[in-house]
Amino acid sequence: MPSLQALFLHNNLLYGQISPFHCNSLQYIDFSHNRLYGQIPPSVFKLEQLRALMLSSNDKLTGNISSVICELKFLEILDLSNNGFSGFIPQCLGNFSDGLLVLHLGANNLHGNIPSIYSEENSLRYLNFNxxxxxxxxxxSIINCVNLEFLDLGNNMIDDTFPSFLETLPQLEVVVLRSNKLHGSLKGPTVKDSFSKLQIFDLSNNSLSGPLPTEYFNNFKAMMSVDEDMDYMRTNNLSTSYVYSVTLAWKGLEIEFSQFQIALTTLDLSCNKFTGKIPESLGKLKSLIQLNLSHNSLICYIQPSLGNLTNLESLDLTSNLIAGRIPPQLFNTFENGSYEGNLGLCGFPLQAKCNKGEGKQQPPSNFKKEDSMFEEGFGWKAVAMGYGCGFVFGVSIGYVCI
Structure with a gap:
């Protein structure tokens, strides 16, 4: 078939090695979700018209990713995720083509550094090395990726401070940097309307410190109204659609969402070293489905404004230094598992009862409540049972809540 342009054989039970390709007209190859093994045949890198190479979730594809792949100048999608590829990521992948939209190399055995140079005027929208x-x-140089919507560098060994330069990327909707070695404080925005489109912000399991980034929360405009769009997050201007995937901690499990709706709004800052109060401004983020601030050193009371988060399905404030009475707005929504490990907390649903006058809080916020709308529709699987922070720390501190 000398004129064959597309070969879509995904989600089958194909077994064996990938045979050499002799059809130079091929533009789309999708062998994902099969049982293929071995290395990518060199003939793939000679397909000069190739626009999409999707070999994800075969588990046993191995070998190095050859830098020869950067000779595919028309490539728009490269997805080699969930396999056994090893070695270094070719540095040329950051700037070999202005047309590359999707680069997904997550869940492999790659080591070394992230490609350091991203060319100006590149088209990258989805970058996943999780x-x-x-x-x-x-x-x-990631700031050159002005069209970037999705960035997932989680579950690596990146040793850095928070990359505040990401503020300059106007289209960012997902930032996942969980389970690395990030340290230092989040100093707040330096760019107007930074992170205004964020729907998922996950910095969990790092060593970040200082107060929670209140100034960033005030910029999270997309989280401030409930999004009724139940479509899956994807690239929209390709001849073949590509649906985004993400790995998150969800209600105590690490979950790989092979597809997720735009409405999956998540803020996870758990398992760090954040200090200070829970800011009242969190109550503005009405579209949040999950809020996880557990395993930090947060103090004082739970802000009544959290009762405005009527879309919230998962709340985790465990293992902090929070005290006082649990706000009535949260009584009927979350069980005691959301509050454990805060010895100063009292009131229903905890067994510890509040004494008269104990746990006085600020007057309830006047943020207007809004009804939530959420429908199921996530493709997911549990990739790790249980969820821990990987470290334990103790703090003895005196404080005054005003």
């Missing part, structure tokens, strides 16, 4: 062994820092 679940490898990458070290070093997050390259500042």
């Amino acid at each position: 679940g490898n062994q990458l070290k070093g820092v997050i390259p500042p």
Whole structure:
């Protein structure tokens, strides 16, 4: 078939090695979700018209990712995720093509550094290196990816401060940097309307410190209204659609969402070293489905404004230094598992009862409540049972709540 342009064989039970390709007209190859093994045949890198190469979730595809792949100048989608590829990520992948939209190399055995150079005027929208062994820092040249919507560098060994330069990327909707070695404080925005489109912000399991980033919360405009769009997050201007996937901690499990709706709004800052109060401004983020601030050193009371988060399905404030009475607005929504490990907390649903006058709080916020709308529709699987922070710390501190 010398004129064959597309070969879509995904989600079958194909077994064996990938045979060499002799059809130079091929533009789309999708062998994802099969049982293929071995290495990518060199003939793939000679398909000069190739626009999409999707080999994800075969588990046993191995070998290095050859830098020869950067000769595919028309490539728009490269998805080699959930396999056994090893070695270094070719540095040329950051700037070999202005047309590359999707680069997904997550869940492999890759090591070394993240590609350090991203060319100006590139088209990258989805960048996912989650679940490898990458070290070093997050390259500042990512600011050249002005169309970037999705960034997932979680579950690596990146040793860096929070990459505040991401503020300059106007289209960002998902930032996942969980389970790395990030440290230092979040100093707040330096760019007007930074992170205004964010729907998922996950910095959990790092060593970040200082107060919670209230100034960022005030910029999370997309989280301030309930989004009724139940479509899956995807690239929209391709001849073949590509649906985004993400790995998050969800209600105590680490979950891989093979597809997720735009409405999956999540804020996870758990398992860090954040201090200070829970800011009242969190009550503005009405579209939140999940809020996790557990395993930090947060103090004082639970803000009554959290009762405005009527869309919330999962709340985790465990293992902090929070005290006082649990706000009545949260009584009927979350069980005691959301509050455990805060010895100063009292009131229903906890067994500890409040003494008269104990746990006085600020007057309830006057943020207007809004009804929530949420429908199921996530493709997901549990990738790790249980959820822990990987470290334990103790704090003895005196404080005054005003």
